Amino acid sequence: MSSSEPKQALIEVRDVTMAYGTNVIQSNLTFNIYQGDIFVIMGGSGCGKSTLLKHMLGLITPDVGDILYSGTSFYSASKARRDSMRQRWGITYQSGGLFSAMTLEENITLPLELYTEYTKAEIKDVVAYKLALVGLAGYQAYYPSEISGGMRKRAALARAIALDPEILFFDEPSAGLDPISSSLLDDLIVQIKESMGATVVMVTHELPSIFAIANNSVYLDNISRTMIEYGNPAQLRDHSQKAVVRQFLSRSATADEDSA
Amino acid sequence: MGESQGESLLALSGAWAQGHNPEPFKTIASRLISNPPHALTIDGTEITHWDSLLMAFLLQCHDFCRTQGIAFDTRQLPQGTVELLDVATAVKAHEEPEETPTPWLSTLDPANLLRKASSGTRDSLAFIGEVTIAMGRLVTGRANTRLRDFAAFCYQTGPNAFGIISLTSILVGMILAYLGAVQLRQFGAEIYVADLVVIGTLREMGVLMTAVVMAGRTGAAYAAQLGTMQTNEEIDAISTMGISPIEFLVLPRMLALIIIMPLLTVYADLLGIVGGGIVAGGMGISPPQYITQGMAALSITQIAVGLIKAVVFAALIAIAGCRAGINSGRSSAAVGQAATTAVVTSVVYLIVADAAINIVFQQLGI
Numbered sequence: 001m002s003s004s005e006p007k008q009a010l011i012e013v014r015d016v017t018m019a020y021g022t023n024v025i026q027s028n029l030t031f032n033i034y035q036g037d038i039f040v041i042m043g044g045s046g047c048g049k050s051t052l053l054k055h056m057l058g059l060i061t062p063d064v065g066d067i068l069y070s071g072t073s074f075y076s077a078s079k080a081r082r083d084s085m086r087q088r089w090g091i092t093y094q095s096g097g098l099f100s101a102m103t104l105e106e107n108i109t110l111p112l113e114l115y116t117e118y119t120k121a122e123i124k125d126v127v128a129y130k131l132a133l134v135g136l137a138g139y140q141a142y143y144p145s146e147i148s149g150g151m152r153k154r155a156a157l158a159r160a161i162a163l164d165p166e167i168l169f170f171d172e173p174s175a176g177l178d179p180i181s182s183s184l185l186d187d188l189i190v191q192i193k194e195s196m197g198a199t200v201v202m203v204t205h206e207l208p209s210i211f212a213i214a215n216n217s218v219y220l221d222n223i224s225r226t227m228i229e230y231g232n233p234a235q236l237r238d239h240s241q242k243a244v245v246r247q248f249l250s251r252s253a254t255a256d257e258d259s260a
Numbered sequence: 261m262g263e264s265q266g267e268s269l270l271a272l273s274g275a276w277a278q279g280h281n282p283e284p285f286k287t288i289a290s291r292l293i294s295n296p297p298h299a300l301t302i303d304g305t306e307i308t309h310w311d312s313l314l315m316a317f318l319l320q321c322h323d324f325c326r327t328q329g330i331a332f333d334t335r336q337l338p339q340g341t342v343e344l345l346d347v348a349t350a351v352k353a354h355e356e357p358e359e360t361p362t363p364w365l366s367t368l369d370p371a372n373l374l375r376k377a378s379s380g381t382r383d384s385l386a387f388i389g390e391v392t393i394a395m396g397r398l399v400t401g402r403a404n405t406r407l408r409d410f411a412a413f414c415y416q417t418g419p420n421a422f423g424i425i426s427l428t429s430i431l432v433g434m435i436l437a438y439l440g441a442v443q444l445r446q447f448g449a450e451i452y453v454a455d456l457v458v459i460g461t462l463r464e465m466g467v468l469m470t471a472v473v474m475a476g477r478t479g480a481a482y483a484a485q486l487g488t489m490q491t492n493e494e495i496d497a498i499s500t501m502g503i504s505p506i507e508f509l510v511l512p513r514m515l516a517l518i519i520i521m522p523l524l525t526v527y528a529d530l531l532g533i534v535g536g537g538i539v540a541g542g543m544g545i546s547p548p549q550y551i552t553q554g555m556a557a558l559s560i561t562q563i564a565v566g567l568i569k570a571v572v573f574a575a576l577i578a579i580a581g582c583r584a585g586i587n588s589g590r591s592s593a594a595v596g597q598a599a600t601t602a603v604v605t606s607v608v609y610l611i612v613a614d615a616a617i618n619i620v621f622q623q624l625g626i
Contacts, residue, residue, distance in 0.1 A: 058499075059500065089500065096493075097494055097496060099498075100489070111501055115502075
């Protein structure tokens with residue numbers, strides 16, 4: 001099931017139950033994400049993938065359970081400790097989450113101003129470098145509303161990697177992109193991840209992305225409202241015991257051969 | 261409709277399309293209920309042409325038969341309809357989980373209303389508490405509040421509002437003067453119109469009108485801005501950067517309003533008094549008379565009362581607007597709702613606060 005050599009779990013999701021009021025979305029989620037993984041949270045529409053990500057990001061407190069980063073519980077940590085944990089994350093949101101009232105340069109400058117000791121001139125250079133990394137060199141003065149959807153996703157990535165994070169979170173990075181932009185974004189994510197040695201946690205149901213880059217995954221089920229599979233997506237497609245997981249990963253509406 | 265041994269045959273004929281008014285399913289259903297068959301077969305041999313009306317009819321037949329436990333079959337239906345019916349019936353219709361209906365009277369249950377009101381008050385107080393803590397951090401220089409944002413909001417709030425504030429304050433000054441002149445004339449005391457306008461404008465109308473304009477203009481804008489940021493996941497992005505949305509988004513807006521409101525109030529007071537003077541001139545009070553009489557009524561206390569109110573009102577408008585925006589849902593409809601909430605809440609806050617401040621000042625003899 002899990003990766004071959006024993007590694008220190010970077011993120012441990014322990015027995016998490018998520019609910020809006022009395023409406024339980026997912027329960028008993030327990031899985032580990034290891035250093036260097038490209039980890040995918042998958043499942044049908046509306047099963048709570050993005051909600052799980054928001055729990056991992058500390059935006060919503062789980063009803064039951066805990067989430068640990070390098071062995072430290074996020075939810076019982078002090079505010080200062082949480083802030084320092086957050087500085088090691090880079091996040092892109094489903095809608096990008098860029099500050100619409102700021103130019104791309106100001107967007108990327110903000111975390112650098114807050115958490116680094118770079119001088120103003122150094123920040124300017126670093127921002128130019130981050131934009132160049134995502135192929136947006138020269139777009140400093142543009143507002144998010146002035147560039148295309150694909151460019152916004154890349155700009156959001158540039159802001160996410162501003163602080164050279166250890167963990168990169170993506171909420172549906174390639175949703176709404178054409179196949180070429182989408183695969184370019186995948187390549188970009190892999191390149192940046194490899195060169196920075198980061199761990200990637202991604203919510204997506206784009207199968208090409210999943211098979212192209214993910215090495216580990218969890219599948220959240222809509223019906224039983226819990227995780228039903230955990231492992232390498234390509235192996236799950238061929239060998240999962242659960243028909244619905246095989247269907248999902250082979251993009252078919254009907255169960256294949258001997259499934260129950 | 262033919263029948264044999266509890267099996268019904270329903271033969272459809274003619275045009276099943278718009279403009280031809282085929283028989284609706286309801287009439288057939290009532291006949292089926294009064295004399296339920298085991299099985300129903302629909303024969304479409306005679307159908308000449310059809311559109312979605314036929315499909316809607318077939319779907320109703322199908323669903324009716326399923327709920328009544330009648331075997332449903334078709335024969336000779338036009339090409340394509342059977343396939344469409346299969347697609348339409350592939351996924352079972354969604355059924356709402358049964359809920360015990362709440363009688364409308366219970367929505368007036370005082371206990372419920374009280375609970376709602378108290379949780380609303382608790383949320384408001386919690387928000388005000390967070391803002392206060394953030395203020396404390398700002399004063400001690402630890403808050404993530406950007407001076408640039410503050411300046412931008414000052415500009416949006418102040419200079420851009422001059423036009424509308426000028427118009428409303430001159431008119432309100434004139435209204436005050438008319439109202440007073442008509443009453444005071446009965447006693448031959450028209451000259452006191454000047455006192456009425458000066459005191460009325462400084463203590464009450466100048467600041468209140470400015471506040472109402474600010475609630476509609478700035479409070480609603482704050483709610484819409486923050487609501488859109490919520491929809492756009494910008495507030496999530498701020499939180500996960502370890503920045504407090506209160507310090508980063510609410511404080512600059514609130515401080516801008518608190519700084520600008522007293523200035524706008526002074527401006528509104530001036531124009532209100534000028535407006536009153538215009539009407540007084542028409543009533544036979546010469547400008548020098550109006551000015552002399554007005555100066556006598558003018559005192560630093562009257563101005564201070566207005567300015568204190570301006571600061572309190574500004575804080576209330578900003579709190580109502582920002583809170584509505586931060587708590588907004590994540591859809592465009594929710595943003596509109598947030599703007600409405602902001603205006604309604606701030607106007608209520610204004611009236612209540614004004615009354616409370618007046619009572620306190622009266623008790624203190626100010």
